[in-house]
Amino acid sequence: MMAVAKNAMEIFKVLEKSNCRECGEKTCLAFAGAVFCGTRRINECPRANSAVLAQFTSTSDERSSQENDLETYIVELKKQAMQVDFAKTAARIGAQVHGEMLQVKILGKLFGIRKNGSFSTDLHLIPWVVIPLLHYVLNCKGVKVSGQWVSYRELPGGKEKYALFKKQGEDVLRQLADRYAGFFDDVLHMFEGRAVEKQYEADVSVVLQLFPLVPIMICYWKPDEGLASSLYIFFDKSAGDNIGAESAFSLGTGLVQMLKKLATHHGF
Ligand code: SF4
Known part of the structure; x- marks a missing residue:
């Protein structure tokens, strides 16, 4: 029976840890993270032995049972x-009630939950939004936005997953910003973001409202005289109480994947 890894470290533990790069990743840890997130398969490590493969290779039946679990x-x-x-x-959560519907604004768009459990939205029902939204409705403590920005790593429980957040969120977003001129103007326009006074001497600082009490700030430094660009995503300090590190991960990386799709399929 296949074991379902609880986190990337469980997968990492059984890898060779030689960082040989034959899988195309820079390190075994990066590979473990990708397997955990489902973007790579364990059998893509040519050095994994058969016991490891048997332990973590999912058959389609097992995958569909995982999907069922999620459903x-x-x-x-x-x-x-x-x-x-x-x-x-x-x-409590900065939403509004409209008739029978609880309406939450996500990235400037209204997302409604009816008493019968159905959704009403202009946004596509994207999985990375649904679970964090329901968690937000049920668990958000309603802590006021503090105006104090922290990195994902500084959220309680965020440290262990920061490397993955950087790889799947910040690095991907940085590459998009490098590639598409006017990237941030389009993002601001599409999702009712606001440009804020430049923070930490960044070239661009943009705030997007993920949920009513969950703003994020993206800071981007353009490439400069041989120096590579850099980009960081900041959360308000209250995000630890209002969504928690797991939802912050899903929302941050999900947003980036959506922007990547928009940029590559529709062209910013
Ligand atoms: S091929 Fe396997 S051992 Fe080599 S870096 Fe990738 S995960 Fe590590």
Whole structure:
């Protein structure tokens, strides 16, 4: 029976740890992270022995059972969300009630949850939004936005996953910003973001409102005289209480993947 890794470290532990790069990743740790996130398969490490392969290779049956687990989990979260008092919840999480619907603004677009558990939205129902949104509705502590920006690594529980957040979020976004002139203007326009006074001497500082109490700030430094560009995504310090590191990871990396798709398929 295939083991389901609880985190990337479990996969890393069974790899050779030689950083030989034959899999195309710079390190075994990077490879383990990619396997954990489902973007690589364990059998793409040519040095993994058969016991390791058997332990972590998922068959299609096992994959579909994982998908079923996820579906069941979403259904359960929805059930709980349907039971909450919408008026009280709206006041706590910065949302509003419209008729039978709890409306939460996500990236400038309204996302509604009805009492029967169905959604109403202009956004496509993208999986990276659904689970964090339901968590936000159920668990957001309603802590006021502090105005103090912290990196993903500084969120409680964010440290272990920061390398992966950087690779799948910040690095991908940096490459997009390098490649598409006017990238941030388009992002601001599409998602009702706001340019803010430049922070940390960045060339661009942009704030996007993921959820009502969850702003993120993207700071980008252009390449300069042989120096590579850099980019960081900051969360408000309150994100630790209002969404937690897991949701912050899903939202940050999900947003980046969506922007990548928009940029590459539609061309900014
Ligand atoms: S091929 Fe395997 S051993 Fe080599 S770096 Fe990749 S994961 Fe590590």
